[in-house]
Amino acid sequence: MGASQSDARDVATCLNLIPDSYTFIPVDLGNCCAHLFHRLEPDGFIMSQQSSQGVSRRGFLKGSGAAVAVSTVVSSTEAEAAAPGLQVVSGETSITLKVNGKSMTAKVEPRTTLLDVLRYQFDLTGAKPVSLGGSSGASTVLIGGKAVMASTTLALAVAGKEVTTCESLGGDAVPAAFVEHDAQQCGFCTPGFVVAVRAFLNKYPNATEEQIRAGLNGNICRCGTYANILQAVVSLVKGNSNG
Amino acid sequence: MAEVTYNWPENHKARLIGKRVSRLDGMEKSTGAAKYTYDINLPKQLVVRALGCPHAHCRVISVDASATEKVPGVVLVHLIKAPKPGDEPVEIRADGTLLVAVAAETEAIAAEGVSKLKVKYELLESFVADHDLQAAEAKKRTKKAGGGIELDEAIGEPGDDDDEEEWEEQKVQQLFAQSKYVVEGNYGIDTITHCCLEPHGSTLHWDGDRLKVNHSTQNVSRTDDGYADALKISADEVDVHCEYIGGGFGSKFKPDYWGIAAAEIAKQTGRPIKFLLTRDQELKIGGNRPSGFIDVKLGADENGVVQVWDSHHWGTSGFNGSTVSVGNFPYVFRPKNWRRRATGIITDNEPSVAWRAPNHPQACAITQTAYDDLAAKMQADSLDIFLRNLENIDSPEKSLVYAEQLRIGADLIDWRKHWHLHGKGKRRGSVVEGLGIGIHKWGGTANSSNCLLKIHPDGGVESYCGTQDLGTGTRTICAMVLAETLGLPIEAVKVNIGSSTYPFSGASGGSTTVGAVSESHRRAAQEVLAQLFDLVAKRLEVPAEKLEASNGNISVVGYSDKSMSWKQACSLIGIQPLEVTSIYKRGDDSPLSSSNVAGCQMARVAVDTDTGVVKIIKMVAVQDMGLVMNRKTAESQIYGALIMSIAAALFEQRINDPKTGAFINSELDSYRLPRLGDTGELVVHFHEPENERARGVIGLGEPPAISGGAAIANAVCNATGVRVPTLPLTPKRVLDALRTAKG
Ligand code: FES
Numbered sequence: 001m002g003a004s005q006s007d008a009r010d011v012a013t014c015l016n017l018i019p020d021s022y023t024f025i026p027v028d029l030g031n032c033c034a035h036l037f038h039r040l041e042p043d044g045f046i047m048s049q050q051s052s053q054g055v056s057r058r059g060f061l062k063g064s065g066a067a068v069a070v071s072t073v074v075s076s077t078e079a080e081a082a083a084p085g086l087q088v089v090s091g092e093t094s095i096t097l098k099v100n101g102k103s104m105t106a107k108v109e110p111r112t113t114l115l116d117v118l119r120y121q122f123d124l125t126g127a128k129p130v131s132l133g134g135s136s137g138a139s140t141v142l143i144g145g146k147a148v149m150a151s152t153t154l155a156l157a158v159a160g161k162e163v164t165t166c167e168s169l170g171g172d173a174v175p176a177a178f179v180e181h182d183a184q185q186c187g188f189c190t191p192g193f194v195v196a197v198r199a200f201l202n203k204y205p206n207a208t209e210e211q212i213r214a215g216l217n218g219n220i221c222r223c224g225t226y227a228n229i230l231q232a233v234v235s236l237v238k239g240n241s242n243g
Numbered sequence: 244m245a246e247v248t249y250n251w252p253e254n255h256k257a258r259l260i261g262k263r264v265s266r267l268d269g270m271e272k273s274t275g276a277a278k279y280t281y282d283i284n285l286p287k288q289l290v291v292r293a294l295g296c297p298h299a300h301c302r303v304i305s306v307d308a309s310a311t312e313k314v315p316g317v318v319l320v321h322l323i324k325a326p327k328p329g330d331e332p333v334e335i336r337a338d339g340t341l342l343v344a345v346a347a348e349t350e351a352i353a354a355e356g357v358s359k360l361k362v363k364y365e366l367l368e369s370f371v372a373d374h375d376l377q378a379a380e381a382k383k384r385t386k387k388a389g390g391g392i393e394l395d396e397a398i399g400e401p402g403d404d405d406d407e408e409e410w411e412e413q414k415v416q417q418l419f420a421q422s423k424y425v426v427e428g429n430y431g432i433d434t435i436t437h438c439c440l441e442p443h444g445s446t447l448h449w450d451g452d453r454l455k456v457n458h459s460t461q462n463v464s465r466t467d468d469g470y471a472d473a474l475k476i477s478a479d480e481v482d483v484h485c486e487y488i489g490g491g492f493g494s495k496f497k498p499d500y501w502g503i504a505a506a507e508i509a510k511q512t513g514r515p516i517k518f519l520l521t522r523d524q525e526l527k528i529g530g531n532r533p534s535g536f537i538d539v540k541l542g543a544d545e546n547g548v549v550q551v552w553d554s555h556h557w558g559t560s561g562f563n564g565s566t567v568s569v570g571n572f573p574y575v576f577r578p579k580n581w582r583r584r585a586t587g588i589i590t591d592n593e594p595s596v597a598w599r600a601p602n603h604p605q606a607c608a609i610t611q612t613a614y615d616d617l618a619a620k621m622q623a624d625s626l627d628i629f630l631r632n633l634e635n636i637d638s639p640e641k642s643l644v645y646a647e648q649l650r651i652g653a654d655l656i657d658w659r660k661h662w663h664l665h666g667k668g669k670r671r672g673s674v675v676e677g678l679g680i681g682i683h684k685w686g687g688t689a690n691s692s693n694c695l696l697k698i699h700p701d702g703g704v705e706s707y708c709g710t711q712d713l714g715t716g717t718r719t720i721c722a723m724v725l726a727e728t729l730g731l732p733i734e735a736v737k738v739n740i741g742s743s744t745y746p747f748s749g750a751s752g753g754s755t756t757v758g759a760v761s762e763s764h765r766r767a768a769q770e771v772l773a774q775l776f777d778l779v780a781k782r783l784e785v786p787a788e789k790l791e792a793s794n795g796n797i798s799v800v801g802y803s804d805k806s807m808s809w810k811q812a813c814s815l816i817g818i819q820p821l822e823v824t825s826i827y828k829r830g831d832d833s834p835l836s837s838s839n840v841a842g843c844q845m846a847r848v849a850v851d852t853d854t855g856v857v858k859i860i861k862m863v864a865v866q867d868m869g870l871v872m873n874r875k876t877a878e879s880q881i882y883g884a885l886i887m888s889i890a891a892a893l894f895e896q897r898i899n900d901p902k903t904g905a906f907i908n909s910e911l912d913s914y915r916l917p918r919l920g921d922t923g924e925l926v927v928h929f930h931e932p933e934n935e936r937a938r939g940v941i942g943l944g945e946p947p948a949i950s951g952g953a954a955i956a957n958a959v960c961n962a963t964g965v966r967v968p969t970l971p972l973t974p975k976r977v978l979d980a981l982r983t984a985k986g
Contacts, residue, residue, distance in 0.1 A: 009284075038502065060656060081546055082874070096918045109351070111351055112351065116349070116350060116351065117284070119284075120284060120349065120350070123276065123284055125275060125278065125281075125282035125284075125861065126274065126275020127275070127278075128279075128281070128282075128440070128441070128489070129281065129521045130440050130441075130522065130911070131910060131911040131912070132521075132522065133910060133911070133912055135910070135911040135912040136911050138440060151392070165275065166273070166274050166275040167274055168277070169273075169274055170270070170274050171913065174273075175269075175270060175273035175274050176270075178267050178269065178273045179266070179269030179270055179273060180265060182266060182269070182875050182876060182878070182879045184264065184266070184269060184272045184714070185272060185713075185714030185715070185879060185880075185883055186439075186440070186441070186487075186488060186489050186490045186491075186713060186714035187268075187271075187272030187273075187277055187489070187714065188279060188439075188440040188441045188489030188490060189440055189488065190272045190273050191272075191273065191274070191275045193275050212919075213919060213920040214920055216918075216919045216920070217918035217920050217921075218918075219918075219919070220440070220911060220916050220918065221440075221886075221919075222438055222440045222490050222492075222887075222916065223490060223714050223883045224882060224883030224884065224885070224886030224887050224890075225879065225882070225883060226882075226886055226918075226919040226922050227882040227885075227886070227925045228879055229919060230919065
């Protein structure tokens, strides 16, 4: 489906609103142009919103060079070489994840997302299933300090890695600033935002207001708490209390 | 005990009411400790996913679930809206309608099970062109949706021999002929969806014959009825809980048919069930707001005061074929002569439900744009035209309030500095800027609410109320009212809400909740305090009316040495807690709450005429609301409402494929919502003239969510000199309008 002239220009204009980690696929949707926002995860994962349907329970392709250091025993029943250097893992497997500093064991299939593990096996329900394609940012967690959508990250891919969820940020300055500036209404988007802000401030501790407006567009709030979030982040930068 | 006179503390005495108080559950929400319906995991629960109908209009002939049943971990396949073998086909009228549910050990297995269902459909012709009245008429997809006419008394009445309609037509045309300025225009606003971030649904289980439901609901006290009715049990056998809800906006009042299906599946499997909609389903069937499109002709005198309004509007509320209600046309303004008519269009879409300020945002966006076009036609200042037309509004007693609010708004947005005639502003490259206005109104009467308040002999305070906190900060306001009244710190009161086992409190819809809980909690606290004062008065040997509760003490006014700590006072209660249940009924005359607010919003935008992209530079909201309860959360409500207005004005729209009827942008990557960087500078002003506080509490959720769309649309017109007729003002629509204007 080709983008019309106006779509293309629209995309270009919107680019400055969106952080670098997004790629744009303009599509023509009937009487308006809309854009598909796909977030490229640090490990290069891209998943569609059909994640749990689209990824089969059988096929998780482990690339030899890809950053999928599965540190646990993979009790694969049907392991087979799909291509040189690649290995197919299938069936249910036990993996260990380091979540909020604790080692935790989960039973996963190739298709199991990190979000599923957190919510259903560890009862860490702060990260929310809002849009499985990751375009809402509600399932944001930190992996190795980087903001990642747990809904588009396969659990196998993060085995052995350091996962930080909002639940561990109780003593952090970000939630406190969110409370002070009332950056939450229904609160369903809030944990994702809190983690995204934490990651953003780690990278840009002295962000200007302009940078904040440009750098926190991976998350959606339906209740409209953006003005309050902005105030919270500005105060964190100013107060220099974001550590 | 003397009869209690309900009142609010005077401003200078209030410690909490009207101040900026942080919401009590903010930390829980920020750190994931707040458990929403979706977050509750019950032991041994099954997760349900359902197949949504992929067609807008079809018959479901048969379902083959054999492959699904073979998927390891699938426990039950349950028909929702699909025929059993041998049954008649089931007609489906909306994309996304849930046909078959699959209960499984995990969400992923349930989804896999759904993907393996084989369903036979017979496709039927669909119709989704809600903007196209002629096409709808040709397809017999229209329904009359009301209308009426009112002419100035001076015009007289039709004679006995006159055909009434002909006479009216003649008079209307005469009025146009006498008008100095006549504006004809068409305007529109697309259907949007509620798009709650927590989808609709429940996590529930049967405890013997009792159904225990965690349900994402705005109606904690009365969702039990819906379950009970459908399941043929009695409402006292259903408990509904909702401590936290991830958005409702008018769409979460009922169990919904998937809630009933969850209860049935739980019964059949004997296991707890979690059944929440997917994002795609949430957008398709979780609630939407009717569209509205209008043909308007208005006539104004030499001052730009509209003398005659004539409109016909249409739109869709889905397959039940209604549109925006006609009663509010033109919105807020009410010229002496008006004729208006509405036509509903039957489209193959899920029926709409209440959406924050039902009907008002659409009515505002498609009628106040015509008033702005009058300013454009006259080459006059829009602000002046809005001000002059305040002489004819539907609540004339509010005209001074609007005038004052417009003046304040104009100051805050620097109107005089930035104003230019429509399309006559300076250009910076391809960018032009503009200003626009909208004004609104809302009732906001307090809903019914009861509160059980317990004071324990050890000084503990706890309250129970079957209300809910949608994010407005209800929980915090309950605590503020109790703490203020009892003279205690806010942490000293334990507020319990969110359960149907607590005293009844009305649904949260129509800005009725803060008023409701303020009524019930203040009443309960004042009554309990009066009882406590009686006990303390006896002990201190002073008249009870000389006592006051403040700073954790009960003391004699003017004699600070004559006092008792709260704890000591409570020890006088005896061994059983002091309990009071207050009852407030909606409509009861009360000094604590009232209704009817005005409000205005202004927008300053930048439009890139090369790309069609509109950016918000600044928006200003001026809002009266009676007695402000929590200044912090009230401000957040208005910020949020402004942002929702930006969403509907610039971004969100349901897009149906014209051929298949399918709702094609039902994911958050294509159903566009504003992001943090899209909102510009937002300014909130509480309009609190001297007597405002005396009006008591008035609901705030809806009013600021109304006029922002009109303000933005008018600002874009002011910037470009061209009316982009239909909201959202997407880049394509802006470019199309600019091209059409160029010819
Ligand atoms: S607070 Fe409700 S979605 Fe953000």
